[in-house]
Amino acid sequence: MRLALWTAVRGLRARAGALALTVLAVALATATALTVPLISRQVERGAQDAAQVFDLLIAAPGSATQALTSSLFYLDTPTGNISETLYEELRDSPGTRRAVPIGLGDNYAGLPIVGTNAAFFDQRIKPKDPPYFRVARGRIFTAEHQIVAGARAAREGSLTLGSTFRGSHGLESRDGEETGAADHHNELYTVVGILAPTGGPVDRALLTPIETVWETHGQDTPDQRQVTAVLYAADQLAGVYVTAQRINAGREAMAVFPGQVFAQGRDVLAQGQAAYAGLSLLVLGIAALTVWLGVHSASVERQQTVALLRALGAGRSSVFGLVLGETLITVTLGVTLGLVLALLLSGVGGTLLGERLGFTLAPPQLTWALAVRALALIPLGLLAALAPAIAAARLSPLRHL
Template identity: 25%
Template sequence: MNNWKISLKNFLHKPLYAFLSIFSLSISIGLLLGIQQLDTSIQNQFENGLGKVEMVVGAKGSPLQLVLSSVLHIDNPTGNIAFSEVEKMAKNPLVKSAVPISYGDNYKGYRIVGSTLDFDKLYDAEILEGRAVETSMETVIGNDVAQQLGMNVGDTFLSSHGLTENSIEEHNQSFTVVGIYKPAYKVIDRLIVTTLESIWDVHNHEDENHEEHKPLEDEEHEDEEHEHKDDSDHAHKEEEHVQDHNHDEEHEHDEEHDLVHVDDRKVTSILVSFRNPMGLMTMPRTINANSNMQAALPKYELERLFRFTGVGVKAISWIAYIILLISCITIFIGFYKMVRERAFDLALMRTYGASNFQLFRIVAIEGILVLLISLFFGFVFSKIGLHFIVNIFKSQFQQDIILTFSAHQTVQTIFIVMFIAMVSILLAILPLFKMNISNIISNEK
């Protein structure tokens, strides 16, 4: 007697019941495995994306938005701060490095970030091809950018205003690719890195274009003054005095304008790392209380974010467990009904010498087949779901999530599923041990 062949034939005897049992159990397994792997992968990727950044300083607003926009580059900035704040921050004895960044443009959806040569050190990024930026309008692109856009060293491109792909508001000055980073598996992989001067030059050039017609207005003003010049000698002297006074004011205004042009340089935020824990404990509170800027701690803000998203993860997990319980109840009812319907066949097998343990194995193997097939399709469903979610992240946020496999969570989930399913199967086939063979055969006859 081949127990596996008998169990397989019994399994295929009612294909609709087998399909419903496997489908419902597979959905619950897929949800559990998928949501746990996605949650673990996102947390690991976000924490890995922080690099060596311990604090972010930027304009007042949401601290979480500041971290998401300046460190992970998946949100809009809170505003700009003066470049002079960078120099003050760098001179602080508690600060190890203060790296300014400035952004607001993109190329085909990938952000262009202006910074200093210390920016790639925050992510331990190394040059794969070419060299580092040396002058304005040169860029080093992340490996993901190079792969997705097919860009090479020496290529040129025009940036677009804003953080989303926009071919309408393109700047006139072109960038040149001088280097490509090695894959770092961090946020720098999807960035286009240039100098701060490049960002300032692009936007200052536009500001100058808006002031092209100002000299014409000055000429018209001079013509009007010339018409009234010959009224009287006294008026002429007064006008010369006024003109001299205006000339002095214009000269002072030009000097002030030049000074503002130098001091009015803006950056989006400052990425800070400290020499010791004392800076991490004292500086954020000092900046938030005594300045017009705000300081945010990336690790703390991400923990807050994960606490919020954890509610959704738990909700989906509970839904998956509810589906799992319903699936196991369905399996229990199905097997219990099967044992009742096949009581005569099983009793007949007992009369031909089969033991209770052999009958138990026949029914148990059928339950194990349902469980193993459900586990297989559960893995398949989880991978398909994760594939779609990763593509959504990539299309909307230019974020390529690296799926992290947690062996501990996976084994724990599989153990829970197998335990609940096996308990359901055992409860369903317990009547086999209380089966009265003579009564069953006599009643059937």
């Protein structure tokens, strides 16, 4: 057996070019089968992490997904506005732990200016946990037109403590267009604090008192004032459901459970992943066929080696093991390289996608279910090599010596 293994290694070294092509084919098939599922899991985990500090999102009626992507991730146009009166009712309702207003409508250099209040900085994953958002430098705003910048917003906007700027109308900047004076607000914003990075969408936000948004947009009286959404948390889980039912029974607003929205998105994503899994199996099958072609093409070159081994006393089982050993080494190298390649691609892809989405994605996490999908190539490869191995074991040494 040791002789067969040594011969297999020597044979692969002699066919280094063909070996490299086969290993590359197996590696690419493995990476193809794993990269998209790995990135999908990163996005799912990152989105859930960003919504874990509150129980309920209350926004104007419309698409629940749009409400979440606009008011939580700052990636979409809000579904509308709700009145300040409704926000105050939620804030003052018995059983309310926290009701945080969100006001959108302006930006600076493409970074969203988000109106809120001091309760925003008291959000916690669990009641006894420290605040989720921590000021790394400076302080929390105490007056209108003061800004607490997210870590990424400070970096991308070249903002430091004491920096001033003017906001622009709209939720994003107009690339390639001159921004006229009419597009700017006259009031200067001043940076008084910079948050520690969280990896969430707030990293690219510019937080200011909600009163700034009202004053900037001419909402001077209580009946004019509006908020884009409210991030709501209750003392008890039952209070969350009672509030959601009460809000959804009316017409002014809707209550959105982030977990339900993510579950719906996961269901849609699962359908796409099921189709992708079928495609992955096809790719893995093609890789197995490539292995078979490699083994079959090498069988002609291997005939003299096999005949010599048989003449030296090697049995049919040793020759059979020689062919399977070469295949096992080839496929294992390809799968290993493919796993590394998939992790690298999903890591880079997750970083780029996170930059696009505005929140940091967790490193790719290879689960057993995904690993088994890749490791299935090893028995497939051995199965593809079974026929050439049997043929080699039956070869007569007298024909090639």
